[in-house]
Amino acid sequence: MKRSRIKSVIKEGKKADQVMICGWVRTRRDSKEFSFLEINDGSCLMNIQVIADSSLVNYDEIIHLSTGSSVTVEGLLVESPGKGQNIEIKAEKIGIIGKAADDYPLQKKRHSEEFLRSIAHLRPRTNRFGAMFRIRSEIAIAIHNYFREKGFCYLHTPIITGSDCEGAGEMFRITCLDKLPSPDETGKKDFSADFFGKETNLTVSGQLEAELFALALGDVYTFGPTFRAENSNTSRHAAEFWMVEPEMAFCDLAGDMELAEDFLKYLIRFALEKCHEDLDIFSKFVDENLKSHLEAILNQDFIRLPYKEAVKILIESGKTFDFKPEYGKDLQSEHERFLTGDHFKGPVIVYNYPKTIKPFYMRVNDDNETVAAMDVLVPRIGEIIGGSQREERLDILEKRMDGMGMNKEEYWWYLDSRKYGSVPHSGFGMGFERFLMLLTGTTNIRDVIPFPRTPGNVDF
Structure with a gap:
């Protein structure tokens, strides 16, 4: 399947579309039977939410993914009940490309400009x-x-x-x-x-x-x-x-x-x-x-x-x-x-x-x-x-x-x-x-x- 950019998926995607995206994990939160991943590939400001349920063969690895890890996602576009988004991806397959180390410096908070200049590569x-x-x-x-x-x-x-x-x-x-x-x-x-x-x-x-x-x-x-x-x-x-x-x-x-x-x-x-x-x-x-x-x-x-x-x-x-x-x-x-x-x-x-x-x-x-x-x-x-x-x-x-x-x-x-x-x-x-x-x-x-x-x- 050809990779789609998240920007085009968000703007042009329709329910029931089969898509494949590649990107980096921004956040992950887990429930009893699901893991919710926010994925961004740099094509736009918005992330797309991916629903990974426990039936996925590598679910035990998915629930340990940290911010900054890179993944591929194949799945179906479905209507999203969450606020701020119309669609999300129900994952059928998630490939883990590269895990981010525990000392990944970009966390979910505002960093100072001075600090970010010191890690201009990230x-x-x-x-x-x-x-x-x-x-x-x-x-x-x-x-x-x-x-x-x-x-x-x-x-x-x-x-x-x-x-x-x-x-x-x-x-x-x-x-x-x-x-x-x-x-x-x-x-x-x-x-x-x-x-x-x-x-x-x-x-x-x-x-x-x-x-x-x-x-x-x-x-x-x-x-x-x-x-x-x-x-x-x-x-x-x-x-x-x-x-x-x-x-x-x-x-x-x-x-x-x-x-x-x-x-x-x-x-x-x-x-x-x-x-x-x-x-x-x-x-x-x-x-x-x-x-x-x-x-x-x-x-x-x-x-x-x-x-x-x-x-x-x-x-x-x-x-x-x-x-x-x-x-x-x-x-x-x-x-x-x-x-x-x-x-x-x-x-x-x-x-x-x-x-x-x-x-x-x-x-x-x-x-x-x-x-x-x-x-x-x-x-x-x-x-x-x-x-x-x-x-x-x-x-x-x-x-x-x-x-x-x-x-x-x-x-x-x-x-x-x-x-x-x-x-x-x-x-x-x-x-x-x-x-x-x-x-x-x-x-x-x-x-x-x-x-x-x-x-x-x-x-x-």
Whole structure:
């Protein structure tokens, strides 16, 4: 008999259907002549109840099954007299695949997030984390569907890179050398004997490569892992995370902001429609206002706010911030939360930042003081998307790189793209995990990644 997933049995099963399921025992309770097993196979939040009567040949083994044990069940779907379920399985045969040891750490109680992180290999078996990673899977598919419907081409950008997109220097070095070379009199290190013949790192972004392809294919996007060697142990940072990065040719900053808003709303709408059962657990146990918060984002236009005006609002707010708002400095998380939560009470797109605080590739505005950059801010999370119109003018791009002390020879290929048929183009990056935090109300990035990589933690 072909195995059925519990999700399809619960949704589509009818009385008198003969079914076979495989899964893990969540609970077991015994009566005089029956044993009641709650079985889950990870396909959905709900368990299915299995009735095992004493006539089964291995009943003596069944009544000793513990939580976490794996089984196969063949039997008949019957009407259930119990609450919260329409059907249950009257077992005709139960196969015991693997018994769980007595020290199985997941018992029928709420465990702390800290404890569950220490057993990340088992936490997907809990209701909350099973739901989280099903949602993660569905949203990943939705991202691909969105860009496919928009006519974008999916691009696989390199994970190993010889350039630093953001210029921050917080990158993981890759080397095959037993000993790193010593710096010469100018401070440079000779990596010519290394595998690639030069210094290489794990990428922090696929943007630069995406730009090159946008100038050939029109609209492209990347979606993959990125890495940052930032020694930060906050709830918002991880050393390995996933980024969604669309890049559009013949697109200005206004078009970039429009796509970012539409993209966010598409994913939230998708989640509310397609993942509502798994989202329910977060509404119940994490944030009771979660769904109304998400619906509020859907039902309002995002405010467009120049950076200069944002700083003015912060300064004149009368609120005491840990970081004093000041023109020429980047907005801090507390500033972003004030703008979205207290002042506008909704999403805000801040744009036209001072060029002194932004990377070299952002297009310089006519005032020669600001760049066509934008950040999408949402209540309680702060920045969730960052993007810009890219600098398509070769002479101005070179001046920017010179002013920032960059070695243009290392970016010869990037500059070439401005020499041969350059066009206005724009893009943005959205941290996948940051979006999942917004979607589920989760406050720690470690709880939306299957196996989080943070300073001092590379287990599993």
